[in-house]
Amino acid sequence: MSDMQNSDVAFHKVTKGMRSYFLDDANADQLMTFMLELMTEVIVLKDKNDLLERFLSDNNIISREALMDYVPSPEAEAERTKERADLVKRVLRIHQPEGR
Amino acid sequence: MVENKPLRNAPLPDIDSFVQPTRDEAARMRAVNSIHIHALLELRFQCREPYEKHAKPNFIERYGYEPKTGDDVATAMEDNHFFKFYSSIRYNAQEMVNRARQPAVERALPDLIETAKLAAQTNAAGGSLRLDPNFQVPEYMTDLDVHLAPGGYHTEYLPDDVAQGVMLGGGATGKPKGYNPRARNFATVGSSISYWLQQVYPDFEPKSVLDMGTQSGANLLAYVSAYPGIKAHGVDVAAPGLRYGHAKAEYAGIPVHFSQQDASATNFADGSFDLVVSSFFLHEVPVKVTHQIMAEVYRLLRPGGMIVFMELPPHKACEPFLNFAYDWDTQHNNEPFYQSYRALDPTQLVTDAGFDADSAFELTIPDTGSFDLSRYDAFLTGDLPAPPHGRGGWFIFGARKSA
Numbered sequence: 001m002s003d004m005q006n007s008d009v010a011f012h013k014v015t016k017g018m019r020s021y022f023l024d025d026a027n028a029d030q031l032m033t034f035m036l037e038l039m040t041e042v043i044v045l046k047d048k049n050d051l052l053e054r055f056l057s058d059n060n061i062i063s064r065e066a067l068m069d070y071v072p073s074p075e076a077e078a079e080r081t082k083e084r085a086d087l088v089k090r091v092l093r094i095h096q097p098e099g100r
Numbered sequence: 101m102v103e104n105k106p107l108r109n110a111p112l113p114d115i116d117s118f119v120q121p122t123r124d125e126a127a128r129m130r131a132v133n134s135i136h137i138h139a140l141l142e143l144r145f146q147c148r149e150p151y152e153k154h155a156k157p158n159f160i161e162r163y164g165y166e167p168k169t170g171d172d173v174a175t176a177m178e179d180n181h182f183f184k185f186y187s188s189i190r191y192n193a194q195e196m197v198n199r200a201r202q203p204a205v206e207r208a209l210p211d212l213i214e215t216a217k218l219a220a221q222t223n224a225a226g227g228s229l230r231l232d233p234n235f236q237v238p239e240y241m242t243d244l245d246v247h248l249a250p251g252g253y254h255t256e257y258l259p260d261d262v263a264q265g266v267m268l269g270g271g272a273t274g275k276p277k278g279y280n281p282r283a284r285n286f287a288t289v290g291s292s293i294s295y296w297l298q299q300v301y302p303d304f305e306p307k308s309v310l311d312m313g314t315q316s317g318a319n320l321l322a323y324v325s326a327y328p329g330i331k332a333h334g335v336d337v338a339a340p341g342l343r344y345g346h347a348k349a350e351y352a353g354i355p356v357h358f359s360q361q362d363a364s365a366t367n368f369a370d371g372s373f374d375l376v377v378s379s380f381f382l383h384e385v386p387v388k389v390t391h392q393i394m395a396e397v398y399r400l401l402r403p404g405g406m407i408v409f410m411e412l413p414p415h416k417a418c419e420p421f422l423n424f425a426y427d428w429d430t431q432h433n434n435e436p437f438y439q440s441y442r443a444l445d446p447t448q449l450v451t452d453a454g455f456d457a458d459s460a461f462e463l464t465i466p467d468t469g470s471f472d473l474s475r476y477d478a479f480l481t482g483d484l485p486a487p488p489h490g491r492g493g494w495f496i497f498g499a500r501k502s503a
Binding site for chain 1 (some may be wrong): 123124127128130131132135184185187188189191192193195196198199200202205206209244245248249250251252255257258263267287368431432452
């Protein structure tokens with residue numbers, strides 16, 4: 001209804017006041033933030049996956065039971081195994097012997 | 101940009117309908133709410149286990165006495181591993197709760213502002229909105245962003261802004277239709293108090309009510325339902341919440357009069373009100389201002405009128421561990437007056453303001469949103485205690501002005 005299509009306002013993202021730190025090392029506090037943000041995104045993804053399954057099932061496009069019993073072909077499973085392995089390498093890329 | 105439009109005869113839309121989080125934004129709001137609730141209702145109280153098992157015995161061994169105060173418990177728990185991680189999780193979750201709401205409110209802001217302006221121009225339900233363009237928000241409100249919410253209650257990004265009112269007034273929740281969250285509903289304080297008043301003081305029929313620190317009036321509307329025809333006023337120092345609350349009340353067809361005023365010095369005449377209420381308010385202001393507010397309340401009540409404030413339970417009503425658990429917010433939730441407020445004696449507060457000690461009360465009442473009302477009589481007779489404050493009950497105190 002508004003004539004203002006875009007207010008171009010960006011809300012403050014940082015809280016005014018001293019930030020609290022709780023762990024013995026401020027780096028660890030920062031890691032907690034990373035971890036909790038990641039947990040949030042995992043919940044969001046699980047929420048979407050669950051929604052998809054239920055939607056497809058309720059509309060008779062798939063059966064959730066059949067989905068649970070579904071076994072991909074050996075070729076597909078090999079691709080999935082490689083995907084997993086690649087993801088592990090990407091995530092752990094910093095943990096490498098020196099010079100590699 | 102949104103000024104001078106002929107709006108007077110336009111129908112008022114539901115201001116909340118413009119906040120439309122995407123599916124993922126809504127899921128994110130629910131996710132961070134789950135983490136926050138887990139920290140507040142589970143981890144916070146689970147800290148008692150390592151306290152009893154390790155921290156308390158260590159404290160006794162070192163100092164030769166059992167922790168007597170929340171500060172003693174804080175000393176005992178200073179290096180406790182479980183407490184540190186609870187604190188970190190809770191702090192981050194508090195920040196994330198606020199951040200998760202922002203994108204949907206940011207996008208909707210032009211429509212939110214226009215709707216609030218329309219409400220203020222039409223006042224179709226018979227309420228009103230009175231803002232003071234020269235009003236100075238007290239520094240104790242602007243020095244820190246209370247509850248770690250960037251922008252606090254007071255920030256205005258645009259003229260006629262409602263953003264922080266929507267952000268902190270329940271306008272962005274991520275709830276799908278029909279979703280029944282396990283989270284506590286803070287807006288049931290008003291209905292819990294009015295229900296209790298009707299049971300305990302059946303002859304008390306207020307014709308006017310004032311809500312101090314009303315924000316967007318979420319806890320004021322219940323009094324209009326409980327006492328039909330009552331004239332309802334709400335004051336607050338922050339304009340965004342008043343604008344938002346006024347738009348919501350007008351849309352709901354409930355006449356409420358919102359005005360931007362400092363609760364410690366309002367412009368209402370002596371004896372203007374039968375009932376003065378507040379919720380979650382006094383612990384956010386310096387103790388000096390708390391006393392000024394109590395004196396102002398006494399001035400504003402007519403003889404025979406009542407004050408009922410919902411607040412944090414005072415130190416004297418809690419054992420040391422609970423005081424420690426509550427007072428976390430003082431340092432870590434940007435609520436610097438939290439602990440010094442809790443150190444006060446509510447009955448002393450009202451008698452200092454002029455109320456008779458005989459009329460003073462302080463107790464925890466059941467939350468009518470979650471309590472089985474068929475058992476309310478058992479609560480009134482003392483056979484059934486109210487659930488603890490914040491977990492199914494609300495701590496209240498007050499007094500009645502001599503007739």
